Every structure is written in C-alpha cells, then in structure tokens.
Amino acid sequence: MKEDDALLPVEEARARTLALVSPLPQEWVRMEEALGRALAVDVRAQRTLPPWDNSAMDGFAVRSADLTAPPPIRLQVRETIYAGQMPREEVRPGTCARIMTGAPMPAGADAVVMRERTRLAPGGETVEILEAVGPGNFVRPRGEDAREGEVLLARGTPLGIPELGLLVGQGMLTVPVPRRPRVAILSTGDELCRADAPAEGRIVDANAPALSLAVLRAGGVPSVLGIARDTLEDVYQHLAAAEGYDLVLTSAGMSVGEHDFVREALAKLGVERDFWRVAIKPGKPLAVGRKGSTAYVGLPGNPTSSLVTFELFVRPALRRMLGHSDVEPPRVGGRLAGALQKPPGLAHYVRVTAAWQEGELWARPLSTQTSGVLRSAASATHLLHFPREASRLANGDNVELLPLSWGA
Structure with missing residues (x-):
C-alpha cells in the first residue's frame, strides 16, 4: 500500500489537518462581536482594580487591634462612607466608620465587621461591636482583580462574559481577535438538487446547508458555492471559484467510484494533498490539503459522515484559525x-x-x-x-x- 493510501489514525489525521492552518490576521471588534472568540494578543492591565481597598460588606470599618477585649466593645462612629464616596477621616484608636459594600476603606482601618454583628446606639454616634475580627476581615484588597502592567488575559483566551467584563473594566470597548475564517462549501453529485428547485429522481442537498450552519456555529463565515455535477470539468470550475477563501469544504466525490472527481479536480487546481483516508467509521474517505494560504477538506457525501468528520477535523481547524489555544474536541x-x-x-x-x-x-x-x-x-x-x-x-x-x- 502506498503511504498516500494508508489509513491514518484519527489523532494523526487531526494533527496533520491542524498543521495546515494557523490563526488568521487580527481585527478589532466591539464587545458583542467578540463574545465566544479568542484574544489575538496578550492584554495587559492598564488600571489597578479595585484602585483601593474596599469593603465586601455593609458594616463598620475598624482597627482590629481595638477588638482584643471581650465583646461588646464600644467605638465612636466618625463618619459614614457610601460606595462612590471617598473617606474624609482616618480611623484612630477607639473609633470606626460606618461603611457600605464597595466603599473605599478609610486610612487606619484594616477590617470590617458586618452590620449583623453590631449594635448601633440611638443617634448613631457610637456602636457596640459584638465579635472580634482579624485584619483583612471582609476587605477586598487593592489590585485583587487586576494590577497595572500585569498580563490580564493571555493570547488565545476564549472571551466569555467575565473576560469581556474584565476588559471593559480596563476601559476597552473594542478587542483584538483573529478575523473570522471565510469558508466556501461545495456539494457534488448528479443526484442532488436544491431545496427550492426539486427535481424528479433527485434528492435535496442537505449537506451544504448543514455544513454552512456548522461553520457559522463554529465562528466562521460560510459561503455556499452550489452543486457541482459529476464531471471533472464542472467540479474543477466550482473549485476554481473558491480560490481566496481561508477554507474550502467539499462533500461527496471523495471515494474511488467512476464519478468521484474531487481528488482529481483538487490536483488539477494545484492543491497539495496531505492525506485522503482515515481509519474511522463513519468518514473514512477524507481528503485534506492546501494551496497557498487556503486549506481544503474533502468530506464524505453521506450526511451523518459529513457532520461527524466536521466535528472531528474541521471544527478544530476553524478554532485554530480563530486563535483558540485549546482546539481539540472536548471529551x-x-x-x-x-x-x-x-x-x-x-x-x-x-x-x-x-x-x-x-x-x-x-x-x-x-x-x-x-x-x-x-x-x-x-x-x-x-x-x-x-x-x-x-x-x-x-x-x-x-x-x-x-x-x-x-x-x-
């Protein structure tokens, strides 16, 4: 058996497919367009967040050293600090500040006692602290979320809602991501017709619409090229029209039958074939190659075989083009x-x-x-x-x- 005819293990076939593609050039897109995509570059923090120590609870900002005696401990309330308001006074021995969740900690205070563990005197000038707490209690430290200059998110990080929230917090309204792959999809076969043009003796082409949706869900931009008839010239002409795309997908015509012309047409087009058979069921006839910057994947014609091989080989390749660091199918x-x-x-x-x-x-x-x-x-x-x-x-x-x- 020739090496080209060998049945490749799935893992080797996927590795060789992935070796033919790489992350595409970056573009800057708005947050809503970046959701689900991957970062094209490392993003460093431009701001320290939070910019100051702040309270994680509604309660009282205290000096933990004042709470060594058995409770209750009476402290003088010097001010009330609301979220969005900077403290005016330093907390000195025997004093505290009433504080709300998210408000900056006043100088001198190193802990917060939650409101439920206190008893505020009428008029609010003093408060009884009902439990002792240690330094840092219910305090969110400065820079807990991000510190200026550090790598906030690495290249290849998938952008979910928390990641995009981090970037918005840094003042970023657009994000650098690899552009979406442009994918051409071609069905082949005399037996096929379009859903809007039924013909007696033919079946509706379901592969191209299904693959188009799969490409769309994976993050690509699909273009359906139509149906090529079972002649070398028609398959070649359709494939020639697909030059310039990032990826070209064909379905059917990959086996060794008299009317299977896709491999021959790809060779005529100048596509350098890497392999064409995988030790897998369904989906053994799978051709993968490249011409210039365009990758070509010839999928089987049976609808489920086409979807299974897309899942195992094409979707990982699209994820690599989209810059994801983890592209293997989940298990x-x-x-x-x-x-x-x-x-x-x-x-x-x-x-x-x-x-x-x-x-x-x-x-x-x-x-x-x-x-x-x-x-x-x-x-x-x-x-x-x-x-x-x-x-x-x-x-x-x-x-x-x-x-x-x-x-x-």
Missing part, C-alpha cells in the same frame, strides 16, 4: 448502556444519547448507525469513541464521549 468520561462489537481496524464514533444517572453519565447507542440517516444525528448528544483495535465493549464499560456541538 468526558461515561459508561456504556448496552453492548457494542466490531472488527478491529477502524475507530468507530458511535452516535449516542447520554444522560446522568446516580452521578454517572450513561451513553446509550442509537438504534441506527448508518451514515445516510440524518435523523439519527438529530437525536445524538455525544459521539462514543470505540477505539480502533478494540472489538467489544460490554454493558457498564467506561467509555470516552465527545459532546456534540451541532445540537440545539
């Missing part, structure tokens, strides 16, 4: 509800529904695993990894599960 441990068997040689990714029972995640294989049944993909919550050389999995066995990104 969780679970238990198999049922039994599975297969010949060794191919890794199977079994569609399952998984649910928690008594603290464990139990995965139940769907009744059909055929590649052409899209309905089973709609029912699945996870892919169960049935290792390449394994032949049997018994009821209750520990298994590796991949949560699916394509669900609602």
Whole structure:
C-alpha cells in the first residue's frame, strides 16, 4: 500500500489537518462581536482594580487591634462612607466608620465587621461591636482583580462574559481577535438538487446547508458555492471559484467510484494533498490539503459522515484559525448502556444519547448507525469513541464521549 493510501489514525489525521492552518490576521471588534472568540494578543492591565481597598460588606470599618477585649466593645462612629464616596477621616484608636459594600476603606482601618454583628446606639454616634475580627476581615484588597502592567488575559483566551467584563473594566470597548475564517462549501453529485428547485429522481442537498450552519456555529463565515455535477470539468470550475477563501469544504466525490472527481479536480487546481483516508467509521474517505494560504477538506457525501468528520477535523481547524489555544474536541468520561462489537481496524464514533444517572453519565447507542440517516444525528448528544483495535465493549464499560456541538 502506498503511504498516500494508508489509513491514518484519527489523532494523526487531526494533527496533520491542524498543521495546515494557523490563526488568521487580527481585527478589532466591539464587545458583542467578540463574545465566544479568542484574544489575538496578550492584554495587559492598564488600571489597578479595585484602585483601593474596599469593603465586601455593609458594616463598620475598624482597627482590629481595638477588638482584643471581650465583646461588646464600644467605638465612636466618625463618619459614614457610601460606595462612590471617598473617606474624609482616618480611623484612630477607639473609633470606626460606618461603611457600605464597595466603599473605599478609610486610612487606619484594616477590617470590617458586618452590620449583623453590631449594635448601633440611638443617634448613631457610637456602636457596640459584638465579635472580634482579624485584619483583612471582609476587605477586598487593592489590585485583587487586576494590577497595572500585569498580563490580564493571555493570547488565545476564549472571551466569555467575565473576560469581556474584565476588559471593559480596563476601559476597552473594542478587542483584538483573529478575523473570522471565510469558508466556501461545495456539494457534488448528479443526484442532488436544491431545496427550492426539486427535481424528479433527485434528492435535496442537505449537506451544504448543514455544513454552512456548522461553520457559522463554529465562528466562521460560510459561503455556499452550489452543486457541482459529476464531471471533472464542472467540479474543477466550482473549485476554481473558491480560490481566496481561508477554507474550502467539499462533500461527496471523495471515494474511488467512476464519478468521484474531487481528488482529481483538487490536483488539477494545484492543491497539495496531505492525506485522503482515515481509519474511522463513519468518514473514512477524507481528503485534506492546501494551496497557498487556503486549506481544503474533502468530506464524505453521506450526511451523518459529513457532520461527524466536521466535528472531528474541521471544527478544530476553524478554532485554530480563530486563535483558540485549546482546539481539540472536548471529551468526558461515561459508561456504556448496552453492548457494542466490531472488527478491529477502524475507530468507530458511535452516535449516542447520554444522560446522568446516580452521578454517572450513561451513553446509550442509537438504534441506527448508518451514515445516510440524518435523523439519527438529530437525536445524538455525544459521539462514543470505540477505539480502533478494540472489538467489544460490554454493558457498564467506561467509555470516552465527545459532546456534540451541532445540537440545539
């Protein structure tokens, strides 16, 4: 067998796919457009936050050294400090300040006694402290959230709501992120038609719309190129129109049938193929290559095979283009509800529904695993990894599960 014809293990195929792509050039976008994307650069704090020690509770700012005697301890209240207001007086021995949550700590005070542990005298001039506290009690220290000059968030950090809140707190209203990948999607096959142009004897192309949505959910910008007929020239012409995109996805035409022209058309276009077969079911015929700065991935034609290989190979590549530092598919441990068997040689990714029972995640294989049944993909919550050389999995066995990104 030629090296090019070898069946690659899934992990090697994914590594070789990822090696063909890299984070795209950065752009500055507003916060709402940055949500879910990754930072293109390290971001350093421009401000120390909070800028001063402040109270974590409504209560009284005190000197902890004044609270060594048995309670109650009577202190003179010198002022009331509200959030957004700076203290006017220093807390001296025998005195304290009434303070609200978030208000800056006055000089001299090193602790806060919560209001519920005090008894304020009528008129509010004195207060009885009902418990002793140590230094730092209910005090949020200066710089607890950020210190000027330190790396606040590293390059590749996914931007969720807390991360964007940190950046807003630094006065940033736009964020540097890699631009979104532009992805061209091409379906091939004489048997296909568009949903808005049904034809007798043909089936509606579901792959391109499904892949378009998958690209969109992964953070890319999809463009559907239409349907190429089963001739070398038509496939070539459609692929030639896709030059300049960051990624080109094709579905079908990847095997060795008489009408499978995608690999030949890619070669004619000048795409340098890296590999084209993976030791996997579903999804064995998978071609990956590159021309210039454009990566090409030829996916299988069966709808579920197309989605599974997108999940295992394309989505990680898009995440790398988007600058994420962690691009591998997520994995969780679970238990198999049922039994599975297969010949060794191919890794199977079994569609399952998984649910928690008594603290464990139990995965139940769907009744059909055929590649052409899209309905089973709609029912699945996870892919169960049935290792390449394994032949049997018994009821209750520990298994590796991949949560699916394509669900609602």
